[in-house]
Amino acid sequence: MRPAGGSGTLGAPARSRHLGESRAVRWLLIGLAMAFLALVLFVPLLAVFAKAFEKGVAVFAAAVRDPDTLASIRLTLLTAGIAVPVNVLFGLAAAWAVTHFRFAGKNLLVTLIDLPFSVSPVIAGMIFVLLCGARGVLGPFLAAHDIKIIFALPGLVLATMFITSPLVARELIPLMQAQGDEEEQAAITLGASGWRTFWHVSLPKMRWGLLYGVVLCNARAMGEFGAVSVVSGHIRGVTTTMPLQVEILYNDYQFAAAFAVSSLLALLALATLVVKSRIERKSAGR
Amino acid sequence: MNAGSVMAAGRSRRGVLPGFGLSLGFTLTYLSVIVLIPISTLAWKSASLTWGQFWSTATGPRELAAYRLSFGAALAAAVVNLLFGLLLAWVLERYAFPGKRLVDMVVDLPFALPTAVAGISLASLYARQGWLGRWLEPAGIHVAFTPLGVMVALIFVGLPFVVRTVQPVLRDLSPEIEEAAATLGAGRAQTFLRVLLPELLPAALTGFVLALARALGEYGSVIFIAGNMPMRSEITPLLIMIKLEQFDYAGATAIALVFLGVSFSLLLLINVLTWRRRRGGAGALGA
Numbered sequence: 243m244r245p246a247g248g249s250g251t252l253g254a255p256a257r258s259r260h261l262g263e264s265r266a267v268r269w270l271l272i273g274l275a276m277a278f279l280a281l282v283l284f285v286p287l288l289a290v291f292a293k294a295f296e297k298g299v300a301v302f303a304a305a306v307r308d309p310d311t312l313a314s315i316r317l318t319l320l321t322a323g324i325a326v327p328v329n330v331l332f333g334l335a336a337a338w339a340v341t342h343f344r345f346a347g348k349n350l351l352v353t354l355i356d357l358p359f360s361v362s363p364v365i366a367g368m369i370f371v372l373l374c375g376a377r378g379v380l381g382p383f384l385a386a387h388d389i390k391i392i393f394a395l396p397g398l399v400l401a402t403m404f405i406t407s408p409l410v411a412r413e414l415i416p417l418m419q420a421q422g423d424e425e426e427q428a429a430i431t432l433g434a435s436g437w438r439t440f441w442h443v444s445l446p447k448m449r450w451g452l453l454y455g456v457v458l459c460n461a462r463a464m465g466e467f468g469a470v471s472v473v474s475g476h477i478r479g480v481t482t483t484m485p486l487q488v489e490i491l492y493n494d495y496q497f498a499a500a501f502a503v504s505s506l507l508a509l510l511a512l513a514t515l516v517v518k519s520r521i522e523r524k525s526a527g528r
Numbered sequence: 529m530n531a532g533s534v535m536a537a538g539r540s541r542r543g544v545l546p547g548f549g550l551s552l553g554f555t556l557t558y559l560s561v562i563v564l565i566p567i568s569t570l571a572w573k574s575a576s577l578t579w580g581q582f583w584s585t586a587t588g589p590r591e592l593a594a595y596r597l598s599f600g601a602a603l604a605a606a607v608v609n610l611l612f613g614l615l616l617a618w619v620l621e622r623y624a625f626p627g628k629r630l631v632d633m634v635v636d637l638p639f640a641l642p643t644a645v646a647g648i649s650l651a652s653l654y655a656r657q658g659w660l661g662r663w664l665e666p667a668g669i670h671v672a673f674t675p676l677g678v679m680v681a682l683i684f685v686g687l688p689f690v691v692r693t694v695q696p697v698l699r700d701l702s703p704e705i706e707e708a709a710a711t712l713g714a715g716r717a718q719t720f721l722r723v724l725l726p727e728l729l730p731a732a733l734t735g736f737v738l739a740l741a742r743a744l745g746e747y748g749s750v751i752f753i754a755g756n757m758p759m760r761s762e763i764t765p766l767l768i769m770i771k772l773e774q775f776d777y778a779g780a781t782a783i784a785l786v787f788l789g790v791s792f793s794l795l796l797l798i799n800v801l802t803w804r805r806r807r808g809g810a811g812a813l814g815a
Contacts, residue, residue, distance in 0.1 A: 271623070283638075363745060372569040379572060427544050518636060
């Protein structure tokens, strides 16, 4: 989060001449930075939309209306619809426990919360195959009770939950640490119940950080590829989420359709960035 | 006032707020079911391997080639991101230019854009007929289906990390130290190298390691542009994927263990770096 009144550009014109670079150096550095960004970020982003509409709007519309694509959109919404709310609960609980109480092993807990960040998505998917697959630890038990997890929705949801589990917690822990708990203590001292304090004091205080955590978690849940790819089995129209549908279409040489689905995901990413920058400005102006 | 005392003040009062049992209980249960128990199956699976089996599967020629590519490309990409990340953070914090707010927003794109989308976009850009490939190929620069392509994808994925770790430190740096350096006769370049850079380095290194860790495990954005030729442009996560598709769970586990070992060492390194930064307490309050 951006603190208000930083010494950034606002202070720059007031700096003395010795503390700034010459005009030429300044524009050289800006030019270099922008050239790098254009090459690495802007051109690939632009290409997604350009190629989505390369064959015309009719091809784009047909690609998006394809039954398998529609099924993948539904599946993506369903997966994120389950994984995100559960991870929000986890993030709230973890942040509450870590920031408001002192207990042994807290640093270890924070490290473990971050753990999924350093696990390759493919390995994340793989551990669920080892756990719940036909030859996995729970395989015989699940087969006996006719529960399908791998190559089915529960596997997709579990893998997505694993990958996105740190996101809300990571957003809330530093925020709640910085805000402290004086208000909560006052509310409790004045006789409010724990839940009432949480709803009317804590939640409003952290709403922007929470919203950003939710938005980021959602973007990652809908866009997850590697982990979901391992547990999906790629059954067309049944276990293919949108990113997997992109892969299938691309490998079938249906480039326009692949980029059409991609452009929807890219729009989601852009919306996420807009929300993020809005929230940052809001919390800076507070 | 340093970070330690602020945190100590927050911690010293405990027991007033309710919900300790509920929040910690839910956190531990969820973490166990979703993260810890699934990860521990790796250990369970590897217990069925003997050392000899583990060693021979984990160090075959195809595996070694994949490690070399994964670590080499991730390291190279992280170095590029370190240099340009410092540059971007500097430009975004210190200079005013048109479109700056938009640029600052878009830096986070790799966090939000699904990796498969980035993957097919980069693959089509650097293909022979692509927007960039049609200029690079005749010049003899082959990006698509080469290790260079892997690096290009990893640069995309790791771009935001250094920028976002350095920016807040740069913003909170007090102007006095630069003024002091200038007063004492240091030139601008000298001030940057001797005064500013040491202040920024811990944050930059944290970003570097984060980018490296992310690049090591990356899959979606790489596989489309890499071409995935064994021994040449096959990354480690893809090799794990191939073993899984062949139901070679023992082989996949062995490779995954090697890979996780390195990733966790990196995570440890990050924590040591942040811990040292906190102890130093130089401006990076509670970062």
